[in-house]
Amino acid sequence: MSAYQRWVASDVVIRSSGCLFCSPLTPYTALASSLAPFSISLCCSFCRMVTAKVWVLKKHFEGFPKPSDFEMKQVALANLKDGELLLESVFLSVDPYMRPYSKRDMKEGDVMIGTQVARIVESKNPAFAVGTFVVANRGWRTHFISDGKDLNLLPASWPESLPKSLALGTVGMPGLTAYVGLFEICKMKPGETVLVNAAAGAVGSVVGQLAKIGGCKVVGCAGSDSKVAYLKNIGFDEAFNYKTVASLDEALRKASPDGYDCFFDNVGGEFASIAINHMKKFGRIAVCGAISQYNDSVPQKGPYIQIPMIFNELSMKGFIVSSWHNHREEGVKALLKWVLEGKLKYHEQVTERFENMPAAFIGMLKGENLGKAVVKV
Numbered sequence: 001m002s003a004y005q006r007w008v009a010s011d012v013v014i015r016s017s018g019c020l021f022c023s024p025l026t027p028y029t030a031l032a033s034s035l036a037p038f039s040i041s042l043c044c045s046f047c048r049m050v051t052a053k054v055w056v057l058k059k060h061f062e063g064f065p066k067p068s069d070f071e072m073k074q075v076a077l078a079n080l081k082d083g084e085l086l087l088e089s090v091f092l093s094v095d096p097y098m099r100p101y102s103k104r105d106m107k108e109g110d111v112m113i114g115t116q117v118a119r120i121v122e123s124k125n126p127a128f129a130v131g132t133f134v135v136a137n138r139g140w141r142t143h144f145i146s147d148g149k150d151l152n153l154l155p156a157s158w159p160e161s162l163p164k165s166l167a168l169g170t171v172g173m174p175g176l177t178a179y180v181g182l183f184e185i186c187k188m189k190p191g192e193t194v195l196v197n198a199a200a201g202a203v204g205s206v207v208g209q210l211a212k213i214g215g216c217k218v219v220g221c222a223g224s225d226s227k228v229a230y231l232k233n234i235g236f237d238e239a240f241n242y243k244t245v246a247s248l249d250e251a252l253r254k255a256s257p258d259g260y261d262c263f264f265d266n267v268g269g270e271f272a273s274i275a276i277n278h279m280k281k282f283g284r285i286a287v288c289g290a291i292s293q294y295n296d297s298v299p300q301k302g303p304y305i306q307i308p309m310i311f312n313e314l315s316m317k318g319f320i321v322s323s324w325h326n327h328r329e330e331g332v333k334a335l336l337k338w339v340l341e342g343k344l345k346y347h348e349q350v351t352e353r354f355e356n357m358p359a360a361f362i363g364m365l366k367g368e369n370l371g372k373a374v375v376k377v
């Protein structure tokens with residue numbers, strides 16, 4: 001008897017809705033895992049098919065996403081074939097890229113894009129043991145089947161004491177974005193001054209701390225006084241609330257009268273247009289994100305950047321972290337080491353329950369998160 005079949009035998013809760021796979025009259029059963037507190041899988045008590053919950057994009061976002069743009073559905077998963085695995089999501093990530101990528105890559109009715117930390121609950125693939133945790137890129141789903149080729153194992157050195165959700169944040173894609181943007185795009189050097197916006201978020205909070213580890217002065221801004229206090233707490237030299245300062249221009253000058261060598265731009269729009277005038281000669285700008293523009297129905301028009309680019313001989317480079325996958329192993333190793341040494345602090349905004357995925361996503365876009373926004377299923 002497999003571990004999964006043993007869980008089936010330990011059914012605890014009978015659900016009233018019918019099985020999507022064999023019959024609308026057969027009840028579902030919730031399976032409680034004896035191995036970890038995470039596991040609750042919906043399974044038909046007759047045919048033993050697992051039903052996944054998924055969130056789909058019901059309607060393309062117009063302006064700011066709203067709850068009615070999403071719909072939760074149930075999908076019956078087939079029995080595993082040889083070589084396949086059944087996984088359940090334990091933590092799901094909500095990220096800003098989902099907003100622009102939904103417009104570019106998705107059609108209405110598609111499952112929302114996204115990554116998760118998932119646990120293998122059944123395996124017909126000898127290379128993957130039941131109970132193993134992986135990072136997957138399978139969208140907003142509670143359960144899914146994989147042949148193992150699209151999964152990334154958590155590093156073997158991951159200690160039990162460290163939340164596995166960090167593999168979606170500080171020691172995952174956002175942390176790597178900070179790492180690549182600072183070291184490869186900005187080519188930050190000790191003694192320089194680094195500016196970062198959306199600084200209290202998943203990427204920005206790592207940018208500031210890596211810049212300090214690298215021997216730089218760091219200036220950050222965020223959208224609330226409590227976020228500014230957090231930035232000071234994790235070592236930023238200067239921090240300000242961009243929503244309440246009388247003048248962004250003045251705030252940037254006051255924080256670094258000599259200007260900035262590196263600007264890690266997560267926000268774009270008006271802030272970036274003002275900050276570019278504060279760059280030092282030969283300054284470097286990493287164009288990481290433009291969250292202030294993602295919800296615009298009409299593109300913003302801004303001041304043109306050529307004059308400060310020419311006079312200060314600036315470099316400005318956009319990048320997508322997934323194109324830098326050859327730096328993934330080295331980056332994850334370094335980030336994990338700094339976290340374990342206590343040099344890289346983290347904070348997570350954890351929303352409970354899969355049903356709250358849209359609320360967590362919308363909240364993150366509104367700035368309700370401190371650190372990385374994740375959902376605990």
Ligand SMILES: NC(=O)C1=CN([C@@H]2O[C@H](COP(=O)(O)OP(=O)(O)OC[C@H]3O[C@@H](n4cnc5c(N)ncnc54)[C@H](OP(=O)(O)O)[C@@H]3O)[C@@H](O)[C@H]2O)C=CC1
Pocket residue numbers: 095096097173174177198199200201202203204221222223224227266267287288289290291292293319320321322364365366367368369371372373
């Ligand atoms: N190029 C790449 O490969 C990658 C790019 N990114 C980009 O990095 C940026 C940060 O992502 P991430 O760290 O995951 O998200 P965050 O954790 O920083 O969350 C988003 C934050 O953006 C801020 N924000 C929202 N709207 C605005 C606005 N109009 N003006 C200024 N700030 C705003 C909010 O903070 P506040 O309260 O401070 O306003 C909010 O908390 C995004 O632009 C994202 O698209 C992320 C990953 C990879």
Ligand SMILES: CCCCCCCCC/C=C/C=O
Pocket residue numbers: 096097115136137173288289320321322
């Ligand atoms: C295996 C993880 C795939 C996730 C892709 C993330 C790409 C992020 C690019 C972000 C752009 C702007 O936010």
